[in-house]
Amino acid sequence: MTALPALPTRKRLGLVIDLDTCVGCHACAVACKEWNAGGYHAPLTDERPYAAAPSGIWFNRIHSFEVSGGDGPRLVHFPKSCLHCDDAPCVTVCPTGASYKRAEDGIVLVEEDLCIGCKLCSWACPYGAREYDSTAGVMKKCTLCIDRIYNETLDEVDRVPACVAVCPVSARHFGDLADPDSQVSKLVAERGGCDLMPEMQTRPVNQYLPPRPRRNSPGATAAPVALAPAPRRSSSATGTRPTGRRRRRPPAAPPALAPARYACSRRRTRRPTT
């Protein structure tokens, strides 16, 4: 089938996605759709766009979960796109060479002219990150906005994937994960970034930063348990002010909570870089 380049690739360009700060707003998904609808894989076809059960191509999809237990319920928003794996099973399974990993920067691409639409790659990808265009009969996927990041007609500051450029909370970061001194590598080291589903041994380039323990006890935030009671105003001064309920005693501080464990389920295994 199709061979991977010599690993590790010279650069490992990818995303670092912060699950702690992502608010699930879909700005990245919409910006991705807008840019890529006219980009390398244009169009991102939509079927039945105005009817029941519409279905379209999205390189970036957001899944939102409510996590119970631990330190209480919390919402986790999980954006998912191609992780540009080192051991990309979508490449090695490709019978025509259409699906390939670039030696120079590690980006996984599909060459539509070579794609026969057999969908083996979408079966092989454990993340469901491939998007089949049944109108064109070819597989499409996240290109890491290859038509932005090397695009010299854009200002340098804009040469990042559309999803990164648009994120209103800076939960998405782009850089070279092969360079231990890059900002993204430092972020991964500092925040315990991890592989998605490491048991699949795909060694993804993209990294996820796990949600941090909640700081919802007064001690954790340096906030007082309750505000000091306001001085009582005399009722005569306010005329017919509606009488509120009697002031309740401030609630007792909840016991300090043990930090929740959101660390990676398994340590990443890195192939030696020699």
Next chain:
Amino acid sequence: MDRPISDADGTADAIRQPVVAPDRDVRPFQDVLLALGARLGLPGMVDKRGNPRYPGGYRDYLLNHERRPGIGMLAGWRGANGIAQGSGPPNPDQLARYIEHDCHWRSEIPAAARYYKNVNRAYLDYALKMGFVAVDEPIILNLYCEELQRFRLAARGHGRVLPPEKHRRRIETHFDPLPFWYRPFAGDAAAAETFPLHAVTQRPMAMYHSWGSQNAWLRQIHGSNRLFVPRALAAAHALGDDDWAWVVSRNGRVKVRIKTMEAVNQATIWTWNAIGKRAGAWNLAAGAAESTEGFLLNHLIHELLPPSESGYRYGNADPITGQAAWYDLRVRLEKAAPGDQRTEPAFPPLHVPPGLEAPPAILEFGKGFRARPAP
């Protein structure tokens, strides 16, 4: 002129420039408004002789309108030599300067002026120079609002102008010069018993991120909505995920599909707003999820409050600002009997207006932008 783009560290504004001339007999919206204003002889739109004050249309207006001397529509490159910032006489070359600078202008706020701006001497000097303020005195943020107190005093019979007798009690109560909390009008004691739950909505964030993109995309993200119900509350009503329930208020009832959730106040149910749509609207086909599963809480909310003792019905709104009191909604939940698996009230599809193109079965927006031909 485009929407303001200033930020905390700088003052900025921007224009958009026409890049192609209209190819048919139409005129820009702003030009037409100015022409209408001149024809109607509106103040500020005509000169002393009654001739149009801005015969050059919106371009003329952008350059020459001043709301007070030196303060115009655009703050950059003002003055005869084009070097004044913020305030200065009109500059006939101003728009050319904007176009040379990627259609925007920005002035950095001095470092010493970037904090406690309301009482920061450096900032107040800057604000005066820019024309933000008319005097450079400290801007004191008043918690006590004298204007409201004047209304209250009038309601108590002070002054020459007094409010109508029937409104006095309400004005005296709510025009409080200090912020205070009161029980929402819709949440009186009777309502609390019959309608023990709060129901609130929030517009999906994706909608804010894509005004300029195709809404056919958005409906793939939020094409239907569920009512989010605290898990314990759902259990008390024998409801589970995807079950159907009625949300009932004083004003009506809506049949909805539910999803249980923990991260919500135990007496509050909520849903995404602006998803429910009637089939036919937005060119949606009959059977589109927006019409069969999407719902709005609008049916539950009346624009008026129940009649007061005198029979008068006040608006269901904040008594000071008039802001609609949507978040005051009180409801109860009822499990729906087995029946049609669709939201109610249900309406027949809207008639599609003549001339509206039928929706495409396949949407290939962007195909024409592709740099290389598709295989």
